[in-house]
Amino acid sequence: MTHSLTTEPITLTLKTPFKIAHGTSATRHNVIVHLGAALGEAALAPYYGVTAADVIAYIESPQVAAALGDDLMQREDILDRLPAGPSAARAAIDMALHDRAARQMGVPLYRLWGLNPARAPLSSFTIGMEEDEAVLREKIREAAGFPILKLKLGSGSLDADVATVRIAREETDARLCVDANAGWTPQETAKMVERLAPYDLLFIEQPIAQDDLAGWHDLHRLIPGDAPPLIADESVHNSRDIFPLAGAVDGINIKLAKAGGLREAWRMIQVARGFGIKVMLGCMVESAVGVTAAAHLAPLVDYADLDGNLLVADDPFKGARLGRDGRIGLPEGPGLGVTRA
Ligand SMILES: [Mg+2]
Structure with a gap:
């Protein structure tokens, strides 16, 4: 069975513009990853220079689809196979894999x-x-x-x-x-x-x-x-x-x-x-x-x-x-x- 990840760009509006030493932002553009019902998020801080488009291109790439393989419970293997790419994008995939595994076992992830x-x-x-x-x-x-x-x-x-x-x-x-x-x-x-x-x-x-x-x-x-x-x-x-x-x-x-x-x-x-x-x-x-x-x-x-x-x-x-x-x-x-x- 092949599995696929889909992406959903989201815009988050800050309650008040957030100012730190790296700059000020009023909105952030993140990307949600869906793996069936499971979810992950790529959070993009503007000062790291990675865009939502970069993240989406990585997550929807054939190399990432191939890395998923056919057994989504084998997270260690899948995460080792993921190609090099933005850490936020890899984090989103990792979260979705953990979400899916714990859902399948019927327990909260912490358990x-x-x-x-x-x-x-x-x-x-x-x-x-x-x-x-x-x-x-x-x-x-x-x-x-x-x-x-x-x-x-x-x-x-x-x-x-x-x-x-x-x-x-x-x-x-x-x-x-x-x-x-x-x-x-x-x-x-x-x-x-x-x-x-x-x-x-x-x-x-x-x-x-x-x-x-x-x-x-x-x-x-x-x-x-x-x-x-x-x-x-x-x-x-x-x-x-x-x-x-x-x-x-x-x-x-x-x-x-x-x-x-x-x-x-x-x-x-x-x-x-x-x-x-x-x-x-x-x-x-x-x-x-x-x-x-x-x-x-x-x-x-x-x-x-x-x-x-x-x-x-x-x-x-x-x-x-x-x-x-x-x-x-x-x-x-x-x-x-x-x-x-
Ligand atoms: Mg800090």
Whole structure:
């Protein structure tokens, strides 16, 4: 029997334009993959340079159809056979294969893996960069209830970055963490660790440039041992990227769209554990399909940042629910448990 994948481009409208150090976006164009009733999502961040057309061309290629073979339960073989291509597209296929397998077994994906959903950490909620102080205060007040807020920094001004954290502290009792999205140098990062010390940050994510491997190792020497954990995001795509950072980073942020899917994300978690590296599970701006797929892995990680679909005004799907208390509710339906909204 031959199997085929079909694609459905979706446009997600952000509730408010989302500004980070890489740029501002008001909409995102992602691609849903269908494998029979099973679903996957390719989440496309504009700063990675992959378009929906690239993803669709890959997924609908004869090479991908051939890679599926005739036994869709043999995920390891299929994923090994997939041709090189955009990691977001491979992630979408991987999600659909996992969704289908767990549906066939009649269990939620997390149960297929033997995971306990009560072990999932609370998720943070992300606040994009905001130049207007009144608007920033309003956004932080709107996020009231979330126990952990992730503030996007890397605005280009260290003073403005510190002010963002100070303002957040004035408006909320939530635990704060920051993501500079590669906006600082190692020396600036060391200064910021000092300046932000009064705010007892949960972690500092990707302070320095993506490919600054030496910078990560310098940082390890530049900052004191009691600094908040430093977590690599843009610097780590898959399990092969972890070894060069061992001993320099305290944690990694895993995203399915970067890793190429759930199988590689699982492998990254295990490799990181082997190095004593903490694990965060993040997401792009994506619908409930991609966020829910990631959420099924949440019981295995230390930090979760799975608010991607809460930032979206018109999610066509529903699945994992992120409560205002930061708790991740996994759907109980078979597979990913995602349905049309
Ligand atoms: Mg990040």
